Amino acid sequence: MAKDNVNEFRLIGTRPDRPDGLDKVTGRARYGADISAANMLHAAVVRSPHAHARIVKIDATKALALDGVKAVVTRADFPTGLTGEDWNLQENTIAGDVALYDGHAVAAIAATSALLAKDAAKLIDVEYELLPHVTDVDKAMAPDAPIIRQGAADASVPEGLHPNVVKYIEFGHGDVDDGFAKADLVMERHYKTEAAHQGYIEPHACLGQLGEDGKGDMWVCTQGHWYIRRMCAAVLGLEGSQLRVTPSEIGGGFGGKTTIFMEPLALALSRKAGGRPVKLVMSRSEVLRATGPTASASMDVKLGMTKDGMLTAGKANFRMQGGAFPGSPVDFALYCGFASYQIPALFHQGYDVIANRPKCAAYRAPGAPMGAFAVESLLDEMCAELGLDPLDVRLKNASVEGSKSSYGPKFGSIGLVETLEAAKAHPNMLAPLGPNQGRGIATGYWFNHGGDTSVSAALSEDGTLQVSVGTPDIGGSRASIALMAAETMGIPYENVRVNIVETGALGVNEPTHGSRATFASGKATVEAVQGIIKEMCRRVASEWDIDPEAVTWVDGSAQPAGPNAGKFPPMSIAEIAGKMSETGGPIAGHCETVPEGVGASFGTHVVDVEVDPETGYTKILRYVVVQDAGRAIHPAYVEGQYQGGAVQGIGWALNEEYIYDDMGRLQNPIFLDYRVPVASDLPMIDTVIVEVPNPGHPYGVRGVGETGIAPPLPAIANAVAAATGERFYHLPITPVKIVAALNARNDS
């Protein structure tokens, strides 16, 4: 029942206050570290100071001798025999024979206070034998690179490659050589991006309790508590249903809180300490050293273009290291790289490489920003070479509904052309540019994910509605879900309360990831509410003694469907709810699904920068994000996703990077040195919400959360190139690099 082309909704598209707003402006909202329990212990983690080292001995005698120290766990306290990703998760939670990166956990301790736990952790004596290490992706693939782990590669890796290459992917279509032969200009360039951290302001925190009977509870800040349950159960050898996981409010995630890092340690310590609850809160440096940054990338891209701007062929060869385990997003980087364009011939190759760095986690559109940086930078350089307008060239080649995507399937309904047209019409495109100023544009793409989804909705005795969902609210999804529920039910927004409920209360839910909360939980909410409406109509039909089909639901009340149904005054939801006890009992609806009909989202960004030739400082003068939302349920929070994504991309393009010394130790594990954008770095971020409804969602929703981080990397590189005449192929484009490039030009 798609409502395409219906623009007059009662509530969809309005901007009411979010239901959890009051708690979050008063300090009452409870995040991960805000939760405590009676008789609670505090934990601290001992981490490897070495990039790669054999663990010879762990001696906790001195620590355990302290009054108030209740338990120490090492890998010996965890079950053996795990395989595949379960083994990876266990190994990353706590090192086995070898510490694989600076920050890798090797032991954990629980004590009666946080200070005591930290003091005691220092008394745990760990003897290491240093091993050669490698942190750079290209060096990790080189023939003489130290082998991080034999046998980590899967069957996709061709023979002859270094054991650190753990996955290989190739795909494409058309005759690439023929395509390049038809081009007037063929250009190939090498690009690099550095690892960036999601940078959520809330460090990981949890409170775990586990008894000898294998029954446990966990309170944790997470994007997905069923994932926490499944992963903790696997790592600890528990039965999943015996572990109940309750999500706290979450202080940002961006993909980084879709997995476990230290949660099993809290549970293992609790079990060893006689079932006392154990609280474990990471410091910022632990977050940066040991939780998921994204991958670093080394990429070669080749494109062919005719002199009138038609793309004829493309080749991409991407290498990414995602830390000491398989799982870099090299596949998605390749899927997204050329996705904006219809290119007759394409060939993609990707290498997933392990290195002595923390296990990467998802970061907002994983892989897409790197792919976009390489492809959109090259496209821009070629447009400049041929004297073509970069926006017009993108329009000429743009993917449209029905065109074959670069990664295979045909696109359904998409709105790339609409975003390009809207960008072209934006007043920023006409703003005059002065000396040292330049304009950059770029597009970006990300998918939308369905995933396991379970929602229940229940009518209260007063006719209001409670909706229980399993996708934590990170950016206003309670508001969007309440809007869809109220719109469907025909009741005021304020009459809906959306609760994020624990693992015991619903079927399995995937996390708030893949831009799916408003799409998937929203779609399931609409179905659950429709179930309630159907039941209410049935009960009213019974009271009126007519067929259920003869009752229809209009504006929040049951009415006879037509003149033949009989003459009855409308029966309101409050009236129906008030007597539900007598008409058959509680009224509830639910929906368990893997929703289909996902709606992918394209975006186009335009940025103006000014580069100070003396200091190399890049100032963002103007920025506009244009993106297809399908339909914006709560436009303010859609704008928020656009703005937040753009600014994370700006940080990645200009400032943020993981810096390792020659011993493989992270040199910038605090916010002073890992510098995310601050308010004074930025102008207002303008937004244009394009709405090409997704026919797969009852209100036309697409996933909007992730796309916005992809275009800023190339858009800024393109703008800096326009401003300085120098092109930068290696992010971040720091002042140091800019000054060096300008000085080199002046010297020559």
Added chain:
Amino acid sequence: MSKIHVTTTVNNEVVEFLADPRETLLDCLRDRLDLTGTKEGCGTGDCGACSVTVDGTLVCSCLVLGVEAEGAKIETIENMAQDGALHPLQRKFIEHAALQCGFCTPGILVAAKALLDKTPDPTETEVRYWLAGNLCRCTGYDKIIRAVMDAAAEMRGAA
């Protein structure tokens, strides 16, 4: 290490607690007084999530020792709404959707209030530089800046 008895005034109430000399004011507010509205994002004074005022001065409470609170007058996010009414900044943050995850919000509100208390008519640039010590990773700051400017206008009677 033996603990030190501290008497201080937090949100207009006289309170006492025992502090390890190494504990920060942030630790004491959160763990001794259960005032968990003040957040720890970094522990190194870089993110501003732990912003409170001590004797009217805006500080990162992670950079102040708990024992330094002796005899001081401290205000936290929990005291911002008065007599059941939200401060205009709190209302405007909700109205402008100036928070997504909300974790940085208490610190930003406390910092913004400290700005408006002495600069009722700030420029956008002044707001941006004043809040440069408060990291927000979700919003890109746009709606935060708008909310602060709008609250300032309302408080001046200009809105």
